[in-house]
Amino acid sequence: MSLRLYLVRRVGLLVFVLxxxxxxxxxxxxxxxxxxxxxxxxxxxxxxxxxxxxxxxxLDGPLYEQYLGYVSGLAHGDWGTSLRTHRxxxxxILTFLPVTLELVFSALLLGLLAGVALGALTADRxxxxxxxxxxxxxxxxxxxxxxxxALVFQVLFFRALNVLPAAGMFSVDVAQNYPVSHVTGAPLLxxxxxxxxxxLSDHLRYMVLPVLALAAYPTGVVMRMSRSAMLExxxxxxxxxxxxxxxxxxxxxxxxxxxxxxxxxxxxVGLMLAYAIIGAFFIELIFAWPGIGTYGTMSxxxxxxxxxxxxxxxxxxxxxxxxLLVDLAIAWLDPRIVLS
Amino acid sequence: MSDLLEIRDxxxxxxxxxxxxxxxDGVTLSVREGEILGxxxxxxxxxxxxxxxxxxxxxxxxxxxxxxxxxFRGDDLLAKTDEEMLHVRGKVISMVFQDPxxxxxxxxxxxxxxxxxVATHQRASKKEARQATRRALAAVGLPATDSLLxxxxxxxxxxxxxxxxxxxxxxxxxxxxxxxxxxxxxxxxIQAQILRLLFDLRDELGMAQILITHNVGVAAQTTDRVAVMxxxxxxxxxxxxxxxxxxxxxxxxxxxxxxxxxxxxxxxITIPGSVPDLIDPPAGCRFHPRCTKALEICSSSKPLPTQxxxxxxxxxxxxxxxxxxxxxxxxx
Amino acid sequence: MSTASPAASRFLLDDxxxxxxxxxxxxxxxVRIFFRDRLAAVGLIYIALMxxxxxxxxxxxxxxxxxxGATDLRARFDSPGAQHVFGTDNLGRDVLxxxxxxxxxxxxxxxIVALGVVLIGVPLGxxxxxxxxxxxxxxxxxxxxFLAFPGLILAMALVAFLGPGLRNIAIALxxxxxxxxxxLVRGMAISLRERPFVKAARTMGVxxxxxxxxxxxxxxxxxxxxxMTLxVGAVILEVAALSFIGLGAAPPTPDWGLMISEGxxxxxxxxxxxxxxxxxxxxxxxxxxxxxxxxxxxxxxxSRR
Numbered sequence: 001m002s003l004r005l006y007l008v009r010r011v012g013l014l015v016f017v018l019x020x021x022x023x024x025x026x027x028x029x030x031x032x033x034x035x036x037x038x039x040x041x042x043x044x045x046x047x048x049x050x051x052x053x054x055x056x057x058x059l060d061g062p063l064y065e066q067y068l069g070y071v072s073g074l075a076h077g078d079w080g081t082s083l084r085t086h087r088x089x090x091x092x093i094l095t096f097l098p099v100t101l102e103l104v105f106s107a108l109l110l111g112l113l114a115g116v117a118l119g120a121l122t123a124d125r126x127x128x129x130x131x132x133x134x135x136x137x138x139x140x141x142x143x144x145x146x147x148x149x150a151l152v153f154q155v156l157f158f159r160a161l162n163v164l165p166a167a168g169m170f171s172v173d174v175a176q177n178y179p180v181s182h183v184t185g186a187p188l189l190x191x192x193x194x195x196x197x198x199x200l201s202d203h204l205r206y207m208v209l210p211v212l213a214l215a216a217y218p219t220g221v222v223m224r225m226s227r228s229a230m231l232e233x234x235x236x237x238x239x240x241x242x243x244x245x246x247x248x249x250x251x252x253x254x255x256x257x258x259x260x261x262x263x264x265x266x267x268x269v270g271l272m273l274a275y276a277i278i279g280a281f282f283i284e285l286i287f288a289w290p291g292i293g294t295y296g297t298m299s300x301x302x303x304x305x306x307x308x309x310x311x312x313x314x315x316x317x318x319x320x321x322x323x324l325l326v327d328l329a330i331a332w333l334d335p336r337i338v339l340s
Numbered sequence: 341m342s343d344l345l346e347i348r349d350x351x352x353x354x355x356x357x358x359x360x361x362x363x364x365d366g367v368t369l370s371v372r373e374g375e376i377l378g379x380x381x382x383x384x385x386x387x388x389x390x391x392x393x394x395x396x397x398x399x400x401x402x403x404x405x406x407x408x409x410x411x412f413r414g415d416d417l418l419a420k421t422d423e424e425m426l427h428v429r430g431k432v433i434s435m436v437f438q439d440p441x442x443x444x445x446x447x448x449x450x451x452x453x454x455x456x457x458v459a460t461h462q463r464a465s466k467k468e469a470r471q472a473t474r475r476a477l478a479a480v481g482l483p484a485t486d487s488l489l490x491x492x493x494x495x496x497x498x499x500x501x502x503x504x505x506x507x508x509x510x511x512x513x514x515x516x517x518x519x520x521x522x523x524x525x526x527x528x529x530i531q532a533q534i535l536r537l538l539f540d541l542r543d544e545l546g547m548a549q550i551l552i553t554h555n556v557g558v559a560a561q562t563t564d565r566v567a568v569m570x571x572x573x574x575x576x577x578x579x580x581x582x583x584x585x586x587x588x589x590x591x592x593x594x595x596x597x598x599x600x601x602x603x604x605x606x607x608x609i610t611i612p613g614s615v616p617d618l619i620d621p622p623a624g625c626r627f628h629p630r631c632t633k634a635l636e637i638c639s640s641s642k643p644l645p646t647q648x649x650x651x652x653x654x655x656x657x658x659x660x661x662x663x664x665x666x667x668x669x670x671x672x
Numbered sequence: 673m674s675t676a677s678p679a680a681s682r683f684l685l686d687d688x689x690x691x692x693x694x695x696x697x698x699x700x701x702x703v704r705i706f707f708r709d710r711l712a713a714v715g716l717i718y719i720a721l722m723x724x725x726x727x728x729x730x731x732x733x734x735x736x737x738x739x740x741g742a743t744d745l746r747a748r749f750d751s752p753g754a755q756h757v758f759g760t761d762n763l764g765r766d767v768l769x770x771x772x773x774x775x776x777x778x779x780x781x782x783x784i785v786a787l788g789v790v791l792i793g794v795p796l797g798x799x800x801x802x803x804x805x806x807x808x809x810x811x812x813x814x815x816x817x818f819l820a821f822p823g824l825i826l827a828m829a830l831v832a833f834l835g836p837g838l839r840n841i842a843i844a845l846x847x848x849x850x851x852x853x854x855x856l857v858r859g860m861a862i863s864l865r866e867r868p869f870v871k872a873a874r875t876m877g878v879x880x881x882x883x884x885x886x887x888x889x890x891x892x893x894x895x896x897x898x899x900m901t902l903x904v905g906a907v908i909l910e911v912a913a914l915s916f917i918g919l920g921a922a923p924p925t926p927d928w929g930l931m932i933s934e935g936x937x938x939x940x941x942x943x944x945x946x947x948x949x950x951x952x953x954x955x956x957x958x959x960x961x962x963x964x965x966x967x968x969x970x971x972x973x974x975s976r977r
Contacts, residue, residue: 237442278825
């Protein structure tokens with residue numbers, strides 16, 4: 001089948017899944033033991049206030065009507081009203097989104113690059129000391145809770161060694177004297193775009209610990225996958241052919257086998273993305289970064305049900321769309337999948 | 341004609357989980373300039389291992405050459421380091437394998453793969469490499485078009501893929517091509533085309549070849565000389581027509597008898613018994629347990645290659661005995 | 673389809689037993705291979721040790737009362753030393769004892785989740801794979817929808833909606849994990865239903881339900897067990913994460929995630945409140961990962977490193 005047909009099929013599946021996701025989120029939000037309308041109206045509210053709250057939260061009327069209202073609201077950009085802030089949820093989510101994107105993207109990029117490189121290296125030197133050490137690292141990476149790594153980093157690098165800041169995105173000095181103007185909402189990009197180099201170097205210092213803490217697990221996952229994919233490639237006949245043609249070992253490993261292993265590595269990107277999004281919740285909490293994670297945890301802790309629903313839905317949508325893009329990238333990388 | 345490649349009394353062992361496999365036991369054969377040598381035998385007799393040993397492609401710690409020499413134009417290949425062998429492989433001696441689909445990297449185009457080989461052995465700009473690739477493709481009968489250069493292996497037919505592998509093999513001017521079962525994975529009609537290609541390479545490029553095959557009929561049609569292998573040794577070697585018409589080793593005799601010939605649907609003849617376990621091979625002549633004409637001496641002493649006719653060598657006590665009774669023989 | 677005589681299905685069961693006789697010898701050989709992997713062996717020993725610690729917590733813990741929650745306000749924030757090997761927390765409780773008692777939660781939760789996932793996911797997957805058709809489509813689409821959420825997000829939302837607590841965490845994790853196993857078993861069922869012995873059973877008239885129960889499901893258990901061992905680590909991490917956020921056990925439960933969360937406020941003064949529970953999590957998850965890797969290497973040699 002052609003790439004186009006594949007794309008059409010996948011998009012169709014995407015639409016169905018998103019629809020199902022909205023149903024699932026809707027259903028989940030209805031198992032709540034407490035009454036959201038009461039929470040919205042606040043303590044000591046009376047009947048009329050509660051009734052009005054119910055209307056605002058679209059909790060009146062039969063279930064299917066509520067669902068239809070919910071879905072049409074989604075399509076029109078109305079993703080619910082926060083019980084906590086009494087504001088629309090979606091605009092708030094979008095405000096917080098860029099920071100999370102910066103964090104997640106940086107961590108994933110680091111994880112991919114470091115993981116692939118280390119995977120290739122350990123496949124190259126299979127059986128030697130460095131292979132053993134790296135493999136322990138990789139298993140270690142996937143065995144540590146992200147929030148624990150974050151806390152340990154804080155203690156180690158801030159408290160004990162005092163080389164890196166404990167939390168925040170900028171130092172107080174920079175935040176006051178060299179504030180970054182808002183362009184995209186992502187501090188790194190904004191500092192770059194507006195040429196604010198002081199803020200840029202400051203922010204980079206503040207990025208080190210959060211990104212490293214978040215990247216630990218993805219690096220481990222990618223490294224294991226890269227290593228095993230490389231080893232599998234190296235056992236194939238086409239590698240034997242390349243050797244028979246006199247291609248030097250380094251070229252074989254780092255040019256041929258590496259490209260063969262990228263496809264399988266990409267299959268774990270979806271997994272990594274899921275982990276990175278979840279991990280971001282905790283990292284943002286611990287390092288006090290104002291992203292979706294912070295918004296989400298605050299919503300959870302204050303039992304802000306509409307906000308929780310919206311964040312869950314939002315994350316699911318991003319996740320599904322990115323997975324589709326990754327699948328397309330895999331198909332593009334390995335022509336056999338689509339063109340055969 | 342001089343000897344291009346000379347393999348002298350090579351023995352080779354493999355370390356495996358079950359024990360030491362004595363894969364090759366005193367293999368002696370030679371290839372002359374510009375000729376096609378057939379290396380014939382059943383599966384597991386060591387033909388492929390011999391080919392891989394020439395190019396040093398066997399896994400290093402597990403495989404070990406315990407005896408013998410492999411010399412190319414007098415140059416000892418076994419003494420070379422891995423680094424030095426890089427200059428031999430693909431450039432002086434090339435090898436193509438049985439399954440062309442598996443031998444080509446699925447995520448690189450034909451042009452990229454052949455181009456890489458060219459770039460490895462020659463200082464060439466991208467343009468020059470492409471030129472060389474086109475020449476190689478043309479030489480094997482493939483259209484040297486941009487479309488082909490940009491195709492992926494799975495987009496080509498089986499025959500085209502095998503030609504592409506051969507293009508890769510000849511792209512840097514190798515003098516010897518080792519073709520390991522090049523037609524086994526292909527349709528019969530395509531087989532004929534590929535074999536024709538081997539002829540063309542010999543005639544037009546003067547390329548010597550070792551054609552490894554288990555198909556005695558193919559060897560009969562395509563080769564100038566043939567070496568018959570059994571259980572890790574060469575049992576008979578000589579000009580193809582000679583060996584076919586007057587086989588001396590009992591195994592060779594049986595092989596040619598197994599070929600169904602004639603128009604009658606008769607019974608299929610087989611050789612009784614089965615190939616020996618190379619971890620614990622039979623003493624003396626490795627064929628003797630299955631040999632209908634085995635002598636006493638066959639079970640204790642390994643027969644050495646002996647010349648029984650001009651350019652025709654046999655490793656068999658019986659053949660030597662028969663010859664001794666009517667003329668002198670030359671032993672190695 | 674007419675039902676087969678009891679004799680026919682008994683014959684097939686004997687056949688199954690005979691076939692698996694040789695696999696008993698294989699199992700012994702596999703066990704030997706498994707223990708050659710030293711990391712896996714160490715992991716297994718550690719897990720066994722932790723199970724023992726969990727069972728004998730009152731004996732192992734130096735201050736069992738504090739392990740359960742008793743406080744000692746005179747000994748607050750003691751750094752690790754002879755009296756308290758892991759130090760004390762903000763309420764003077766011995767961290768070591770609390771870590772020891774926390775082992776119970778850390779081991780029981782994945783066990784419960786595993787049970788739930790197997791009870792729901794395995795049969796659904798088996799039926800979907802074996803029967804195929806619209807049933808398969810439905811199950812696949814449903815799993816698609818569940819798998820559209822990154823695991824912990826769905827679990828967090830669910831627990832937030834259901835209310836905090838270990839019981840709801842278990843429910844939420846079962847809901848998030850069952851689709852993976854349904855898919856796994858479905859794949860196995862699809863390949864198994866093409867196997868000759870299954871086809872033979874059908875032609876002999878053995879009831880489908882019997883085939884699924886007696887042949888499909890038992891043969892799928894192998895990969896399920898391997899996958900489960902690999903996933904236990906992830907479940908432990910998820911439970912810890914949910915407790916860390918505050919959706920898990922309530923104080924004074926000695927849940928490791930909760931302990932880290934409580935210790936977070938004092939991490940710069942009393943790092944031991946965070947580090948030791950964290951290391952406990954790390955060690956246990958590591959052990960399960962080693963064992964899981966070892967199991968996978970034994971059962972699927974192609975993936976042997």
